[in-house]
Amino acid sequence: MSTSPSSSVRPQRWVVQVCQHRSCQRGGAVAVLEAFRQYQSPHIVVVESDCMGQCSSGPTVKVMPGHTWYCRLTAEDVASIVEQHLGRGEWVRDRLHPRFHPPETFPSPPSVDSP
Numbered sequence: 001m002s003t004s005p006s007s008s009v010r011p012q013r014w015v016v017q018v019c020q021h022r023s024c025q026r027g028g029a030v031a032v033l034e035a036f037r038q039y040q041s042p043h044i045v046v047v048e049s050d051c052m053g054q055c056s057s058g059p060t061v062k063v064m065p066g067h068t069w070y071c072r073l074t075a076e077d078v079a080s081i082v083e084q085h086l087g088r089g090e091w092v093r094d095r096l097h098p099r100f101h102p103p104e105t106f107p108s109p110p111s112v113d114s115p
């Protein structure tokens with residue numbers, strides 16, 4: 001069954017993977033990582049990632065559980081992802097990676113699974 005991150009099933013802990021490989025770094029991934037790190041807590045774990053294979057649309061971020069991909073992020077996008085996705089369990093749709101979350105699939109995002 002598909003559920004939105006806004007379902008009543010909320011993870012105990014979010015893991016935010018921020019690509020720090022070359023292409024994403026050229027696009028500003030260091031600033032994105034630093035911005036996410038401002039929000040680290042027992043419930044939000046921020047980790048650096050090697051290339052996630054989405055170099056042409058970086059900086060790339062993946063949020064688990066739920067396998068949610070964000071693309072072309074800037075440091076300015078981070079607060080809304082933290083508040084909206086990690087806080088309220090709602091996707092920040094205009095930053096979703098369309099390869100993984102094509103708009104025609106809205107409002108049926110992938111299931112939130114175990115971390």
Ligand code: FES
Pocket residue numbers: 019020021022023024025050051052053054055056058059060
């Ligand atoms: S360099 Fe970030 S996805 Fe490849």
